[in-house]
Amino acid sequence: MTDPLLDVDDVHQSYGEETVLEGISFEMERQDVKVLVGPSGSGKSTMLRCINRLTDIDDGDISLDGDSIYDLDVNDLRRQVGMVFQDFNLFAHLTALENVTLGLKRVLDYGEREAVEKAAWQLEAVGLREQADSYPAELSGGQKQRVGIARALAMDPKLMLFDEPTSALDPELIGEVLEVMRELADEGMTMLVVTHEMGFAKQAATDVLFLDDGKLVEQGPPEQLFENPEHDRTAAFLSRLTKLHGGQ
Amino acid sequence: MSRNTQRLVRDGVLAAFWLWFSARLLNDWFGGVFVPQGQPFFDPEPVAAAATAVREAATGLGVVGTPVGWVASALDSASFAMTYLPDLAAGAWLTVVLTTLGILFGLVLAVPLAAARVYGRVTHWVALAFIELIRGTPLLAQLFVLYFALPLAGWIGAVPFVGSGVVPPQAVWVAVLGFTINSAAYQAEYIRGSIEGVDTGQLTAARAVGLSQLDGIRYVVLPQALRIAIPSWTNELVYLVKYSSLASFITVTELFYAVEEAAYSNYRFLDLFLLAAVVYVLLVVSATTTMEWVRRRVAIPGVGGSAGGRGPA
Numbered sequence: 001m002t003d004p005l006l007d008v009d010d011v012h013q014s015y016g017e018e019t020v021l022e023g024i025s026f027e028m029e030r031q032d033v034k035v036l037v038g039p040s041g042s043g044k045s046t047m048l049r050c051i052n053r054l055t056d057i058d059d060g061d062i063s064l065d066g067d068s069i070y071d072l073d074v075n076d077l078r079r080q081v082g083m084v085f086q087d088f089n090l091f092a093h094l095t096a097l098e099n100v101t102l103g104l105k106r107v108l109d110y111g112e113r114e115a116v117e118k119a120a121w122q123l124e125a126v127g128l129r130e131q132a133d134s135y136p137a138e139l140s141g142g143q144k145q146r147v148g149i150a151r152a153l154a155m156d157p158k159l160m161l162f163d164e165p166t167s168a169l170d171p172e173l174i175g176e177v178l179e180v181m182r183e184l185a186d187e188g189m190t191m192l193v194v195t196h197e198m199g200f201a202k203q204a205a206t207d208v209l210f211l212d213d214g215k216l217v218e219q220g221p222p223e224q225l226f227e228n229p230e231h232d233r234t235a236a237f238l239s240r241l242t243k244l245h246g247g248q
Numbered sequence: 249m250s251r252n253t254q255r256l257v258r259d260g261v262l263a264a265f266w267l268w269f270s271a272r273l274l275n276d277w278f279g280g281v282f283v284p285q286g287q288p289f290f291d292p293e294p295v296a297a298a299a300t301a302v303r304e305a306a307t308g309l310g311v312v313g314t315p316v317g318w319v320a321s322a323l324d325s326a327s328f329a330m331t332y333l334p335d336l337a338a339g340a341w342l343t344v345v346l347t348t349l350g351i352l353f354g355l356v357l358a359v360p361l362a363a364a365r366v367y368g369r370v371t372h373w374v375a376l377a378f379i380e381l382i383r384g385t386p387l388l389a390q391l392f393v394l395y396f397a398l399p400l401a402g403w404i405g406a407v408p409f410v411g412s413g414v415v416p417p418q419a420v421w422v423a424v425l426g427f428t429i430n431s432a433a434y435q436a437e438y439i440r441g442s443i444e445g446v447d448t449g450q451l452t453a454a455r456a457v458g459l460s461q462l463d464g465i466r467y468v469v470l471p472q473a474l475r476i477a478i479p480s481w482t483n484e485l486v487y488l489v490k491y492s493s494l495a496s497f498i499t500v501t502e503l504f505y506a507v508e509e510a511a512y513s514n515y516r517f518l519d520l521f522l523l524a525a526v527v528y529v530l531l532v533v534s535a536t537t538t539m540e541w542v543r544r545r546v547a548i549p550g551v552g553g554s555a556g557g558r559g560p561a
Contacts, residue, residue: 054452076458078457083453085452089447089452090453091468092447092450093468093548103458106467135550138549151457152457
């Protein structure tokens, strides 16, 4: 039996006095697309940040491809785990193309030419060939987020983490980002997504995980969670969310 | 006057000043290319004679002669400036050298100091101690310690070529060291402020891609912070142009020293200090104009406020 790609095992995390995660466990196989949902403050973003060690855990363990992430070099771990942020965090002083080439050159030691070639291809894949030489301030929110996705994908990650990738976007720009994400899921990328977009969850997710108050309340395929949730809390939260963000 | 006219006037004045200044230095370094070393390019005698003549004419005109008297005064000032500017040129050159080297070497020190101040643990305290020590003591005292209390001047003096030809003597190098150390402390604080002005998400994103903290600072934070710092950092440059006059106390024959020396020979202190003020202003405006040009040159839309020019698409 091969190891799961990601094994989150009884993870506890707290900021000072405040406990954020209380014993979270789940696994992800290759090509899984899991959607994390839950009220704000439930620990979804913290969970993602624990996986690429932007936040350290207090207890439990997380393994990537069978190795504890604490046995890996932190920069090597992060190279293998792409992350997309809610507020994009594009490097403001670099063009779209340079945003993508920076990691290729400084982390993967690509030469200038190879880096530009790969970055151009990656930008084309998210539909931004024309915007390669634009600075972030010259891009729309949806374009920025697609550059953010291209920047993470260029590193050939094993796993992609999405931290509310559409929450900072105007409604009319959400679709273009979700489309890129759906294509990525179809191509077999393993993805862990924090989002309120229930349409995306229903269409693309292999599983939906419902987090509340630092605990994993329930997980299962979307149809099960949406149609037949075990817990009332899950049902209440998902129906409220579906009313608000059911589209796409 | 419109903005464009103002710029045109400023650029014209600066161009004339630097044309004169470089011709002057070339002439004096290479043994009198145009005129004998230290001699004015144009003889001030006829201007002085004209001033006397106009003055006499004005006296004869009574009340109506007052504006004519102003012309005479202007001619008199011009002939005075023509006579003494050559003496100030060599001093102004050293002022430029002290300021330029001090600010540049200071910048090289200031960047790691600022980064240590923001991101360091042990280095944070080392940087803080250095910055507070330097900012908390007078620059003049620092120069005195470096020049009189330490054997630095002797060591530098022993280096070949120091003090011969266009290579300045040891006191200048001690002053450069002093300004470097002093300016580094102030520059570090300007840069620290702008590092803190860069969104923390920038470094987080760099780390998330797999860059080390040092690479993240180097390739992501600093390029933005340094751009943001330019306008306030220019202040430090302007200060240094004038603070460089303190080097005269450790025998550096910069602009202020040259002015004093000339004044003790003819006792026209006020006239000479006014002349020096004009030269200082021209140097400062040259510095701010250069930095404004640099700021525009390196501006990126969205980094450092409205610096970019181009707005969102």
